[in-house]
Each structure stands twice: as C-alpha cells, then as structure tokens.
Amino acid sequence: MQSRSGPMSAQSSTNSHPPVIVWFRRDLRLSDQAALAAAAALGPVVPVYVLDDETPRHRAMGGASRWWLHYSLESLDATLREKGSRLILRKGKCEDVLAALAQETGASQVHALHHYEPWWRNAEKGVGKCLTLHLHHGNYLAPPGTVTTGSGNPYKIYTPFWRALSERMPPPEPQRRPQKIAAPDSWPASDKLDDWGLLPTQPDWAGGMRDMWEPGEDGAKKRLRAFVDQASRYEGQRNLPAVEGTSFLSGHLHFGEVSPAQVWHATASAGGSVATFLGEIGWRDYAQNVILQLPDYGSRSARDTFDNFPWRSGKEAQEDLRAWQKGRTGYPIVDAGMRQLWHTGWMHNRVRMIAASFLIKHLLIDWQEGERWFWDTLVDADYASNAVNWQWTAGSGVDSNMFVRIMAPLSQSEKFDAAAYIREWVPELADLPDAEVHDPGPMYRPKGYPARIIExxxxxxxxLAAWEKAKG
Known part of the structure; x- marks a missing residue:
C-alpha cells in the first residue's frame, strides 16, 4: 500500500471514527478489493464513483464503455446496499470532487486501487496534494513496474516479462468481501445515475449489448464459472470465431468486476491448455507495464520508422475508413468482425487481429484511426491493451509483429473455420456454401454486398512499397 499525504481540510465527524472515502474507478467490485477492505476495517465508509471527463480529456470513455459503466455502477450500488452501504455518485474533476466530499463528510482519508493510465496517475497526484490518499494493489497479477530484469530495468518484450511474472505466480489468494461496511452518521448527496446520460437513447444502439452482457460483479462471476469448464480446451478453441472458446471476461476485467487473482485461482488447475489462457491474463499485465514506461503509447508509434510512414489520407482514405467501420469492405471475415463489434461492443480476438491488419496494411490507414474506433466501440476498451495490440499488429510497437507480415484475410477465414461466424454477422451471405462464403466470387456475391475494396x-x-519508402 502506498500513501500520499496532503493538507487535511475535512471537518471533524460526530462519529468516534471519522468516515473513510473509497474512491472507485475501474475496480467496481466488493470481493478482493483491497481499498474497500482496508477502509472497512477502519470505520464508516463513504464509497464514491466520480465521473471525470475533464482529467482524461480526449481519453474520456467511449460510448460502449459508458453503456457498460451505467449497469456496472447500478450493480455495485445494489451490492453495497446489501451490506448496509450505498454508492455516492459525483461528477467533475476527481481532486475537486473528493476534496469537497471529504469536507462535507468529515472524512479523514481516501483509499483507492492504483491505476496506471497517465491521466489516472495525474489524478492521484492531484488528490494526494489535498487529501491523505492510500493506494492499494489489486487490478493486476503483480503491481506494474515491479517485474524487472536482474539489473532492475523494466521489460519491454513480452516473453521474458511473462517468464519473470510466472515465477511470482500464483498471486495471493483473493480476499472475501467485507462482512460489514459501516455507514457514516449521515449520507452526502448523490447524483442520480440516470441523469448522467450514459445510455444511448436517440437512437438506442445498445440492444445487442444488452442481449450479450450482464455488467457487474454477479455477471462476472457467472462468466467465470461458465468458462472454468472450458479453460482446459482454450488453446484448441480460442482462434475459432464460430466457437465460444474464449472467456468473455475482458469487459469484466477491464471494469474490475472480477480481479485477475480471482480468475487465476479459478482456472489455473483446469489442466489441458489453460496455461495459454493464463498467458493472456499475463499479456494484460504486460500492457500496463508498457504504458508505465511509455505513457503516450496510445497516440505515438514506438518505432521511429513510423514517424515518416506514408499513411493514406484524404477523401478516398476516409471513405475506406468508413467502409471498414461499417463492415462494408467486401472481405467477409473483416465485415463480420466489424459488425459484431458494432452490435455487441466486442469482437473475437482472432478477428480483431485480422480486422486491424486489414485497416493498417490493406488500406494503409494509420493504426491510430483504428485504435480510436475501438476505444469508442469496445466495452473492454482498455488504454494499455488497446494500444499495445494495435502497435503489435502495425509493427510499430516495442514488441510487435513485423510490418511486412501481412495477414491474408480470405485464407485466415478458411483456416479458422469462420463460415458459421460470417453467416451470423453478414446475413447477406447466409445462403452461400462453405466453399464460397469466405470469398464469394462475382457469380456468388449477393446483390447489396460490396465488391472487395481492394484486391x-x-x-x-x-x-510493401510504403514500407520501403518509410525506411528511406
């Protein structure tokens, strides 16, 4: 645990134990929540979530994430009320809101989990200047920045990082939720969740997300229980878009409705190929370590070669970008993925790689355009993972694929047996046989489905010509 102390401005409380503020962010759970556990052991607790769009600026949450946040906060408030507590909602700059709340309630300190996005680190510094802030670990398998080389330097490459992290596993046993959460003498005022306008209304584009997801801690537990029985078969199924072989935990992990320690301990003994899945949880840790070293990783290529890369721009490129976003490229596997993303706020991991590679290398559109689209449309839009994955695909990252390795979407579709997946998300092609659905020729291409945007x-x-030009 880390403390940052600043001048105290809180009024004294009538309770013999002054209340403690728990500052929730992407850690919306009661179980294995170190900040909540520490605060609950001290006395009355004031749980608060601050909707702060000022501190992140252009990194304020996108539409899909805001949809998820609404229901996750609703769920968190319900579970807190089962413990005799409640969630206070406030809007504004975190340091200003928390300072005001401390003065209103007589709170003596703030407890929170560490966050590593650059804007959250700035917010923590700001809060620490005016209040006593205690920061705890718990959003990752190991605290980012602590897995280092023998000389004490942070890793930039995933494989040695994962090897070193694995030596520290398993993580500590998850903590149970507090048996009791004491309430303050009186509750401060709270915003109404519905007034925040997190849900889309005109139009309501979230029907598919409502059908697919149950945000909140209970929903995360259900997903984890369902996946435990499949974890041993992960390696053989994770690359098949038509098979539900992935965990579907990414949104729950992103919002902290389940901790990585809980996921590890629930699955590690499954046997089979579960080690591959655990490596994916490790990749999440790796991404956080990257942004800790390179905070602007989401907006700047890590390799200098890409500073002069001849990305396409102008009207034609913008039209191609829109076709990609809408799933109208004429490549069925790409279109299926982009339509699944829009409808559900999620895309199968293998298809994410295919769709990202297509934008970058087939359309020669800057990876940052794709990263921004995913930021707005993914329910699991994580700054570190999103940036690391896009730069890996582009070849611009500190650990990445080579740019000259260009995925062939048509053969990828057939290799990973995506026929049923394509029929689900590109209904224009639903009647085509397997031999044609991956790559419908002119005779089989239904009216209304676009021709390939480029061969x-x-x-x-x-x-390849653009790459040679970039190299000079």
Missing part, C-alpha cells in the same frame, strides 16, 4: 495482391504490393 489482396494489390494491397500487399502497395503496403
């Missing part, structure tokens, strides 16, 4: 060979040649 694969032409795209590959254009991409």
């Amino acid at each position: 694969h060979r032409a795209a590959r040649e254009r991409a």
